[in-house]
């Protein structure tokens with residue numbers, strides 16, 4: 001089996017490649033690419049590269065992920081998230097590969113009372129959410145697809161909320177954090193395992209997959225600090241007190257019924273994911289490791 005992984009330079013693509021290697025997939029069967037090797041908006045480049053590799057599976061992670069920036073550069077964002085994805089789908093169809101497309105909770109408007117099921121109507125509030133949904137629709141036109149909606153991502157190969165919170169703790173001892181947006185974090189190590197399991201099946205369709213349990217950003221932050229023994233007062237604030245260019249859904253709770261119905265294991269709890277991620281940060285021995293070790297919250 002040959003695997004093509006787009007967005008290798010980002011958080012999820014990096015961990016999918018690591019997961020494939022952990023499962024003893026030979027290096028010669030893994031094709032990690034990022035914009036340098038294959039710009040997904042360049043149709044000829046995509047077609048040529050995919051035909052040359054002739055993969056059995058495409059993990060399509062590459063995307064325009066600057067959610068606030070997208071509000072000012074809608075055309076560019078659409079080019080990457082919709083046209084780029086359409087190129088990937090057409091190429092997958094040309095070689096008969098399975099395609100996994102990573103989507104987002106931002107396809108919903110967050111007004112539902114309760115958890116979002118996969119078939120609930122979408123109503124994206126941001127350019128990013130709209131273009132990711134356009135990408136979903138392009139992927140749905142091809143039978144052999146998995147669409148996996150995730151949220152609040154963190155992984156070792158990129159910037160994320162946990163890293164930001166740890167950095168802020170160097171200079172601050174109190175923080176205002178949004179408490180009325182509720183959802184679930186997603187650890188790329190846990191998600192990568194599920195995605196590699198998924199592509200071994202033909203259980204095509206749309207899924208929601210993030211770590212188990214719900215929290216607000218303020219609760220997420222509080223857990224990061226408390227579990228690290230970092231003294232930080234987290235003041236819960238409403239979204240209206242933290243204006244951002246792109247509007248986020250207040251309710252991002254995703255139902256995992258589709259995973260259960262298809263016999264896939266749910267991801268571990270988000271607290272366990274944060275704990276294991278901090279161990280990874282310590283092992284990486286970068287800036288955050290110093291902060292964690294100094295706080296003494298990790299043995």
Ligand SMILES: NC(=O)c1ccc[n+]([C@@H]2O[C@H](COP(=O)([O-])OP(=O)(O)OC[C@H]3O[C@@H](n4cnc5c(N)ncnc54)[C@H](OP(=O)(O)O)[C@@H]3O)[C@@H](O)[C@H]2O)c1
Nearest residue numbers: 007009010011012035039040061062063065104150152153
């Ligand atoms: N991060 C989240 O909280 C979140 C939440 C829900 C869903 N998702 C989705 O999950 C997926 C993975 O997210 P992530 O956090 O791993 O993203 P990420 O770290 O931002 O990585 C995305 C990668 O895509 C690459 N890329 C951008 N434009 C490209 C182009 N035209 N051609 C080829 N590659 C291009 C980026 O390269 P450069 O760095 O060089 O631009 C980057 O390496 C994305 O599809 C995202 O939409 C993410």
